[in-house]
Amino acid sequence: xxxxxxxxxxxxxxxxxxxxxxxxxxxxxxxxxxxxxxxxxxxxxxxxxxxxxxxxxxxxxxxxxxxxxxxxxxxxxxxxxxxxxxxxxxxxxxxxxxxxxxxxxxxxxxxx
Amino acid sequence: xxxxxxxxxxxxxxxxxxxxxxxxxxxxxxxxxxxxxxxxxxxxxxxxxxxxxxxxxxxxxxxxxxxxxxxxxxxxxxxxxxxxxxxxxxxxxxxxxxxxxxxxxxxxxxxxxxxxxxxxxxxxxxxxxxxxxxxxxxxxxxxxxxxxxxxxxxxxxxxxxxxxxxxxxxxxxxxxxxxxxxxxxxxxxxxxxxxxxxxxxxxxxxxxxxxxxxxxxxxxxxxxxxxxxxxx
Numbered sequence: 001x002x003x004x005x006x007x008x009x010x011x012x013x014x015x016x017x018x019x020x021x022x023x024x025x026x027x028x029x030x031x032x033x034x035x036x037x038x039x040x041x042x043x044x045x046x047x048x049x050x051x052x053x054x055x056x057x058x059x060x061x062x063x064x065x066x067x068x069x070x071x072x073x074x075x076x077x078x079x080x081x082x083x084x085x086x087x088x089x090x091x092x093x094x095x096x097x098x099x100x101x102x103x104x105x106x107x108x109x110x111x112x
Numbered sequence: 113x114x115x116x117x118x119x120x121x122x123x124x125x126x127x128x129x130x131x132x133x134x135x136x137x138x139x140x141x142x143x144x145x146x147x148x149x150x151x152x153x154x155x156x157x158x159x160x161x162x163x164x165x166x167x168x169x170x171x172x173x174x175x176x177x178x179x180x181x182x183x184x185x186x187x188x189x190x191x192x193x194x195x196x197x198x199x200x201x202x203x204x205x206x207x208x209x210x211x212x213x214x215x216x217x218x219x220x221x222x223x224x225x226x227x228x229x230x231x232x233x234x235x236x237x238x239x240x241x242x243x244x245x246x247x248x249x250x251x252x253x254x255x256x257x258x259x260x261x262x263x264x265x266x267x268x269x270x271x272x273x274x275x276x277x278x279x280x281x282x283x284x285x286x287x288x289x290x291x292x293x294x295x296x297x298x299x300x301x302x303x304x305x306x307x308x309x310x311x312x313x314x315x316x317x318x319x320x321x322x323x324x325x326x327x328x329x330x331x332x333x334x335x336x337x338x339x340x341x342x343x344x
Binding site for chain 2: 003004006009010013014016017018020021024029030034035037038039041042044047048049052053058059060061072076078079081083084085086087089090091094095
C-alpha cells in the first residue's frame with residue numbers, strides 16, 4: 001500500500017477541523033455544559049462576573065452576522081486558523097531553540 | 113468546563129495562574145524532546161482540531177451538554193508536554209477571542225483542562241500500554257480509556273479547588289457528586305471522539321502517532337532479530 005504523505009494527513013486534519021468549526025458547530029447543543037449546569041443547580045452560577053473581552057467581535061463564537069449559521073461558522077474558522085498559527089509558531093520557536101542548544105553543544109565538543 | 117471569572121476567589125486564581133505558568137514553562141523545555149520531523153508538522157493542527165471539537169457540545173442528560181477537552185488526544189498524538197502546550201494555546205484563544213473561560217480564570221482553566229486532562233489521559237494510556245498486548249490496534253483503545261478517566265478527574269480537581277477558594281458557600285460533597293456524575297457521562301463522549309481521532313491517524317500513518325512509537329519500535333526490533341536468525 002502506498003504510504004500516505006504527511007502533507008495529506010496534515011491537510012486531512014485541517015479539513016476536518018475547518019468543517020467541524022465552520023459547519024458542524026451550528027448543530028452543537030445550546031444546553032449549558034456540565035459545569036454551568038451544576039453551577040445552576042447548586043446556585044452559584046450567578047457568581048460568574050462579566051467577561052473582560054465579552055464585547056469582542058467574536059465573543060461567544062458569534063461573528064455578529066445576520067445569519068446565525070454564518071456567525072458561528074466564521075467565528076469557528078477564524079478560531080481554527082488563529083490556533084493553528086499560534087500552535088505552529090510555538091512549535092517553530094521551540095524547535096529553533098533546540099537546534100541552537102544542539103549547535104552550542106556541538107561547537108563546545110569540537111573546540112574541546 | 114470553562115471556568116468564568118468570579119467562580120474562585122483572587123488568591124486561588126493567583127495560585128492556579130502560577131501553577132499554570134510553571135506547567136507551560138516546563139512543557140516548553142520538555143516539548144523539545146518530543147518535537148521531531150514527524151510530530152512537529154502536526155502540533156498546530158492537533159491544537160486546531162481540539163479547538164474545533166471543543167465547539168461541538170453534545171447533549172448528555174436533559175438540559176445539559178458536554179464537549180471534548182482533548183488532553184488525551186493531544187498527548188497521544190504529539191506527546192504529553194507538547195499536549196499541554198496545544199491545550200494551553202486553545203484555552204488562551206478561547207479566553208481572549210471568544211470570551212469562553214474568564215481571563216482571571218485562565219490559570220484555573222489551564223490547570224483543569226490542559227494539565228489535568230493531559231497528565232491523567234497520558235498516565236492511564238501508558239499504564240494500559242504496559243499491561244495490555246503490545247500492538248498498534250490497542251493504541252486507540254488505551255487512548256480512549258485515558259480520555260474517559262481524564263474528564264471526571266478534571267471535574268474532581270475543580271471540586272478540590274472550589275473547596276479551597278470557591279466563591280459560594282455550598283456543600284462540597286454535593287458538588288463532587290454532581291460534578292463527577294455529569295462528567296463521567298461527558299467522558300464517554302470524550303472517549304468516543306478520542307478513539308476516532310487517534311484511530312484515524314493510526315490507520316493511515318501509525319508512525320505519526322507519538323503514543324504508538326514504543327509499539328512500532330518493538331515491532332521493528334522483533335523483525336530485525338528474526339531476519340538475523342534466518343541469515344545466520
